[in-house]
Amino acid sequence: MDIRDIARLSGYSLGTVSRVLNGHPNVSDKARMRVLKVVEEVGYEPNSNARFLKMQGRTAIAVFVKGARNLLFADILERIQALLSEADEQADVIYLDEDENEVLYAIHYQQVRHPKGMLFLGGDPAFFKTSFSRVSVPGVLVTNTAAGLAFKNLSSVSTNDVEAAREVVEYLFSRGHRRIGIVGGNRALSQVSGRRLHGAEEALRAHGIELDYERDYEPCHFSMEEGYDAMVRLIMRSPDLTAVFALGDAIALGAMRAVFDMGLSIPGDLSLVGFDGVNSSQFSIPRLTTIRQDTRLIATRSVETLLACLGGETKPVREMVPFQLLKRESVRALSPEDRVGSAPAADGGDDASNAVAATVGVSAGRAPETAKAGRTRARASRVQVSERRGVI
Numbered sequence: 478m479d480i481r482d483i484a485r486l487s488g489y490s491l492g493t494v495s496r497v498l499n500g501h502p503n504v505s506d507k508a509r510m511r512v513l514k515v516v517e518e519v520g521y522e523p524n525s526n527a528r529f530l531k532m533q534g535r536t537a538i539a540v541f542v543k544g545a546r547n548l549l550f551a552d553i554l555e556r557i558q559a560l561l562s563e564a565d566e567q568a569d570v571i572y573l574d575e576d577e578n579e580v581l582y583a584i585h586y587q588q589v590r591h592p593k594g595m596l597f598l599g600g601d602p603a604f605f606k607t608s609f610s611r612v613s614v615p616g617v618l619v620t621n622t623a624a625g626l627a628f629k630n631l632s633s634v635s636t637n638d639v640e641a642a643r644e645v646v647e648y649l650f651s652r653g654h655r656r657i658g659i660v661g662g663n664r665a666l667s668q669v670s671g672r673r674l675h676g677a678e679e680a681l682r683a684h685g686i687e688l689d690y691e692r693d694y695e696p697c698h699f700s701m702e703e704g705y706d707a708m709v710r711l712i713m714r715s716p717d718l719t720a721v722f723a724l725g726d727a728i729a730l731g732a733m734r735a736v737f738d739m740g741l742s743i744p745g746d747l748s749l750v751g752f753d754g755v756n757s758s759q760f761s762i763p764r765l766t767t768i769r770q771d772t773r774l775i776a777t778r779s780v781e782t783l784l785a786c787l788g789g790e791t792k793p794v795r796e797m798v799p800f801q802l803l804k805r806e807s808v809r810a811l812s813p814e815d816r817v818g819s820a821p822a823a824d825g826g827d828d829a830s831n832a833v834a835a836t837v838g839v840s841a842g843r844a845p846e847t848a849k850a851g852r853t854r855a856r857a858s859r860v861q862v863s864e865r866r867g868v869i
Contacts, residue, residue, distance in 0.1 A: 487515045498589060506574050513585050522588045537567040538783065539592040541583060543599035544575040546700035548727045548755040549770065550598045553619065556776035557596065564784060575698050580604040584611050594783050602626060603667040615786035617794075619779045620770070621669055624795050632786065632794040634779045638669050641768045641800045642676030645722050645750050648766075648802060650684060653811030654720040654748060657681065658693045660707045660732060661724035670699075670724045673752060677722060693718070697728060704731030712739060712747075719811060720748040726755045726767055733761060733807075744809035754803060763806030774798045 484494045489508055496504050497512040515521075538561060542550050554570065561568045569592065573579055579600050586592065595616040605618070605626055615630045623633035649657055659677055662670020678688045688694065692715050697707035704727060711721065712735075723729035729751030736743050743749050743763060751758060754769025775798055782794045 482519075483512065483515055483521055486519070487512045498585075506577060510578070510581075513581055516585055516588075517581065536593045537569040537590070538594045538596065539583070539586055539590070540568050540570045540596045541573055541579050541598065541600070542570060543573050543577065543579050543597070544699055545572045546698075546702075546727060547575075547599065547725070548730075548757065549620070549699075549725070549753040549772065552755055552772040553598060553776045553779075556773055557619075557780055560776060560780040564780070566784075575599075578604050578608075580608040580612070583616075584608065587612060587614065594787055596779060596783060597621075599669075601665070601667050603665070605631065615783060617779045617783045617786075619775060622795065622797070623793070629791060629793055630786070632782045632796075634775050634782060634794070634796045634798065635669075636768075636770045636775075636800045637797050638672040639676035639679070641752065641802075642673040642722070643680040644802050645752070645768060646677050646680035648804070649720045649722070649748065649750065649808065650680075652720075652748070652808055653813075653815070655684075655686070656693075656715075656718045656720070658695070658711050658715055658718040658721045659688070659724065660695045660711055660721055661697055661699065661704065661728040663696045664690070670696075673724045699725040699727050701727050701731030701734075704728030705735045706731075708732035708735035709739065712736070712741075718747065719815070720750070720808065723749065723751045726751040726753040726758045726765065729765055729767065730757065730761060733765070743807050748808040750808060754801070758803075759805070761807075766805045766808045767803050769801045769803050771798050771800070 480494055480498070484490060487494065489512060493504060493508055494512055497509050498516075540554065540557060542554060544550060558568050558570075569590070571582070571586065573582060579597055581604070583595055583597075592614060594614050595612065596619055597616060598619045600618050600621050602618070602621060602623065602625070605623065605628070609616070609626070609628050609631060612630070616632070618631065618633040618635070620635050621633065622635045623631050646657065657677075659674060662668065662673065664674055665671045666675060674694070681688050693711075695707040695711040695714075697703035704723060704725075707728070708721070708731065712718065721732065723732050729749055733743055733749060736747055736749070741747060749765065751765050751767035754767050754772075758765040758767050778796055778798065782796070
């Protein structure tokens with residue numbers, strides 16, 4: 478079995494297979510997954526390739542980064558690289574798509590590069606549960622938890638996402654908000670976004686509110702671009718929201734621009750909370766209220782845990798680092814008349830805004846739409862896809 482057989486079985490050219498096996502980024506996700514699946518199925522280990530033979534002597538630590546546009550990971554990765562350098566360890570950084578199976582890629586990477594250990598920034602424990610038994614070196618899951626996974630060579634350092642999300646909702650309630658939307662991630666409980674959603678849902682339910690996923694939640698990847706588009710969709714669907722919880726700061730920063738492009742203001746028309754506490758969140762206008770994850774501590778404990786495992790420590794670590802709610806400028810306190818159920822008189826505005834406010838009416842199970850919501854919908858309707866991202 479050689480590379481030509483892999484090409485034949487996968488249906489891709491020798492050049493494509495070679496790029497996949499060498500970890501080049503200029504390969505489609507579909508091609509990479511197909512080639513790696515064939516490699517896994519046939520148990521191919523490319524010992525006949527001179528370049529791989531040369532690489533077998535390397536003892537680097539592999540750092541898999543799941544989502545190249547995630548601002549939180551950039552902060553953590555910088556610290557990880559510095560710490561590994563101080564420990565005289567070499568780091569090989571591999572960027573993966575947010576939806577890719579990082580464990581499948583790690584299994585292949587282990588076969589051809591033989592790293593001494595692995596760090597996973599992001600990751601889906603569901604993938605670890607089904608496949609990590611084939612990884613023989615120590616690994617640390619960073620920002621997600623390995624709780625419930627019984628692998629002796631897998632540790633984790635993370636934040637209590639459920640509790641942090643609860644705190645966000647409680648803070649918004651304390652500021653008078655009752656119509657709260659959520660944007661970002663997906664609902665899979667094995668992923669951080671799913672746990673944040675779960676925490677927010679529990680907090681809302683404690684106040685007698687059931688989260689309407691069809692109306693008040695909009696999924697997206699952890700990037701500013703997708704946060705922008707998701708926020709537009711959410712506001713156009715639910716213009717009566719008074720606050721939005723973005724499940725990541727990158728999402729929140731994109732969402733903030735979308736609100737501005739729709740002719741609205743933060744926090745005047747809509748309050749916004751993020752999650753991560755990345756450095757750039759303190760320089761936005763307004764400064765973003767957010768959950769701060771201690772990236773320095775997360776990176777430090779992740780590296781220390783991995784180095785301890787490499788030094789002979791056999792007991793896996795399941796550590797959660799503290800978080801902090803940073804109460805900044807993007808959330809305002811609502812007066813009683815601004816809350817859901819009240820219907821203050823329109824304060825003027827253009828004819829289109831007033832017409833929308835007058836004609837929306839009452840939908841099943843919903844409070845009458847306020848003048849502010851009507852103006853929001855009218856402005857939202859004028860935002861065209863072709864006008865976004867710097868053209869407006």
